[in-house]
Amino acid sequence: MELNPTILAKLIVLVRKHTGIAMTERKSVLLERRLRPRMQALSLSSYQDYLDRVERDGAEIPHFIDLVTTNDTLFFRTPQVWDYFAGRYLPDWWAAHHGKTLHIWSAAAASGEELYSIAMLCEQFKLGTPAFRYHIHATDISQQILGQAAAGQYEGRSVERLQSSHPDLFKKYFIVTGKVARVPDELKKHVSFGQHNLLQPLRPAQRFDLIFLRNVLIYFDIEHQKTVLQQARHSMAPHARLILGESETISRLETAYQFEQTMIYKLDEAAA
Ligand SMILES: C[S@@+](CC[C@H](N)C(=O)[O-])C[C@H]1O[C@@H](n2cnc3c(N)ncnc32)[C@H](O)[C@@H]1O
The missing domain is CATH 3.40.50.150 (Vaccinia Virus protein VP39)
Structure with missing residues (x-):
């Protein structure tokens, strides 16, 4: 499974649309790593298929948001x-x-x-x-x-x-x-x-x-x-x-x- 530049660019647009998060192409490995288990769970064999799913199925959007957000935090941080x-x-x-x-x-x-x-x-x-x-x-x-x-x-x-x-x-x-x-x-x-x-x-x-x-x-x-x-x-x-x-x-x-x-x-x- 490979995340090619065209699909990466489309995913970045979707991330911005649904969360406001501005991702760059440098995050491609991170996106691959985060999306892959979800694609496997949905039995989807390509990033293009996953992109189609997010675009067409509103029920997938909360999962997509969970995957693309970074939730690092700590008690009494700073x-x-x-x-x-x-x-x-x-x-x-x-x-x-x-x-x-x-x-x-x-x-x-x-x-x-x-x-x-x-x-x-x-x-x-x-x-x-x-x-x-x-x-x-x-x-x-x-x-x-x-x-x-x-x-x-x-x-x-x-x-x-x-x-x-x-x-x-x-x-x-x-x-x-x-x-x-x-x-x-x-x-x-x-x-x-x-x-x-x-x-x-x-x-x-x-x-x-x-x-x-x-x-x-x-x-x-x-x-x-x-x-x-x-x-x-x-x-x-x-x-x-x-x-x-x-x-x-x-x-x-x-x-x-x-x-x-x-x-x-x-x-x-x-x-x-
Ligand atoms: C790094 S955590 C920060 C947690 C905590 N505020 C802290 O400082 O430790 C960033 C959080 O922002 C959330 N987030 C990202 N985009 C968001 C948005 N558009 N609206 C609301 N929350 C968002 C993420 O889901 C994530 O949980």
Whole structure:
């Protein structure tokens, strides 16, 4: 089975159409490796046949999206973000919004490590401020990865890294059975899940106090980065903050966002 340049180009167009992800021809080996098991499962003998299937059969599109998205993530990825969230964001928010519920959106949540990191720190914050309430809405374009996030069961690298970076939180918040560490209902009850493409408006519409939009803009070209940021803006309360990944900078894009500190943005006053 060979992925020739013509079919590769057509697949790249389909990836962009369904996810916004800008792939280059250099990803051909990656695409081959990811699509091949699915083609075998469908008894398709060529990439052309698979291309036809995706183009003609809407039911195949969610599988295609699952295969072409990259879902790498970790608990407490990028420590500065968590220092900011626990040390500055939560106390400031609470001082300004006493008695209200904090609404957070983990957009591009992948397998959920980010949203449960948020939940653990919210629980910790609640220890000193028992009236504090929070809700996390977690979305991703991939149904399959979102299912993993909702299951909240982890093993391997994710768990090993968490055990060494935050042993106390791991011990306190996870239920371990053999090699599997499970998130308790105590954390899950604060989370809702929904499939969502960041290029489209979030439905139902909602205004969040804080949006984690990390390590996903890197997959888009500038045009789609701007679209995602425009959409996210409609989901932000006037005082909200947007958190990006460490290798993502949007200052050159002329958006409605104003740099606050590394990785943290707020809405321009005119846009808020
Ligand atoms: C590398 S993971 C980032 C996970 C997490 N935010 C973090 O920083 O660790 C990127 C995620 O973006 C999702 N994604 C890609 N394109 C998307 C789109 N158009 N809309 C929503 N999610 C998308 C992928 O499915 C993947 O789970």
